[in-house]
Amino acid sequence: MKESTLLMGKIDYINASPVYYGLDNGLLPDWIKMVPSPPAVLNGMIRDGKIAMSPVSSAFYGMNHKELLILPDLSISSHGDVMSVVLMSNYPLDDLHGRNIMLTRESATSVCLVKLIMAQKQMVPEYRTGKLKCIEDVPEDVDAAMIIGDAAMTQPWESRFKYRFDLGQVWHKATGLPFVYALWVVQKKYAQQHPHAVAAALDLFYQSRRMGYDHIRQVIKKGAQKLNLEESYVDRYFKGLICDLDAPKIKGLTYFFDSLYRHGIFSEKVDVQFFAPYLK
Numbered sequence: 001m002k003e004s005t006l007l008m009g010k011i012d013y014i015n016a017s018p019v020y021y022g023l024d025n026g027l028l029p030d031w032i033k034m035v036p037s038p039p040a041v042l043n044g045m046i047r048d049g050k051i052a053m054s055p056v057s058s059a060f061y062g063m064n065h066k067e068l069l070i071l072p073d074l075s076i077s078s079h080g081d082v083m084s085v086v087l088m089s090n091y092p093l094d095d096l097h098g099r100n101i102m103l104t105r106e107s108a109t110s111v112c113l114v115k116l117i118m119a120q121k122q123m124v125p126e127y128r129t130g131k132l133k134c135i136e137d138v139p140e141d142v143d144a145a146m147i148i149g150d151a152a153m154t155q156p157w158e159s160r161f162k163y164r165f166d167l168g169q170v171w172h173k174a175t176g177l178p179f180v181y182a183l184w185v186v187q188k189k190y191a192q193q194h195p196h197a198v199a200a201a202l203d204l205f206y207q208s209r210r211m212g213y214d215h216i217r218q219v220i221k222k223g224a225q226k227l228n229l230e231e232s233y234v235d236r237y238f239k240g241l242i243c244d245l246d247a248p249k250i251k252g253l254t255y256f257f258d259s260l261y262r263h264g265i266f267s268e269k270v271d272v273q274f275f276a277p278y279l280k
């Protein structure tokens, strides 16, 4: 990585587009370079040190919390329905024991969430991971499929599956808490060596998001055009998808990590640590 350039991941779904609005419209300085990819690819890139700062799956943070710091007040979360994280199934949620569940290879958080929901119901399905971008990707013997991002909202999954479970809603019904799918993180080492660059990048994100919500009609219009969806649908999507990280979301996040540990899906407890630019 070049000293002066901060390589930064960007999720290539529309979900975080309000956060990127300002950066996409003039705020991006020449010392930051964006690398757009699906979440699981960004998880791998930050683990391998190819990028220093990125949105990542919250579960990936949980599994790598010793090497990473969370950037305050940024996330991809929902308080109930999320619309773009779904379990499509030919069986009710309580009838998946021993069935074949396919999990999209683009996710880490939602994979853990499905495993947690199943463990809590004392069901043991057969899991496999693979490409789930379009309806043709679903193998014949699959009973349920977990899909995230734009593909969850744009493919005719109902033509292959009987039920659609919104996992944000399943979580909220069970816990009463918000759910945090993604966090913005920085490598601890990079933050120690370049605290001012990280603080400056963080300020740009806050500005960029403020601009996004000030121009939310444009964000909605662009998202609807990109995915060929009704604007009213995308409007509803951005009303349910929240990009801050307040105390209730941190509570939902820690409850998720603790539950994963209790059910043996995580091998150790997660210590949630933030980058604190103004405390030094």
Ligand SMILES: C=C(O[C@@H]1C=C(C(=O)O)C=C[C@H]1O)C(=O)O
Pocket: 011, 013, 015, 039, 040, 056, 057, 058, 076, 082, 084, 085, 106, 107, 108, 109, 110, 111, 148, 149, 150, 181, 182
């Ligand atoms: C809400 C979403 O949350 C996402 C789910 C992720 C995961 O399951 O690992 C990671 C990042 C987010 O993009 C979505 O994909 O639409």
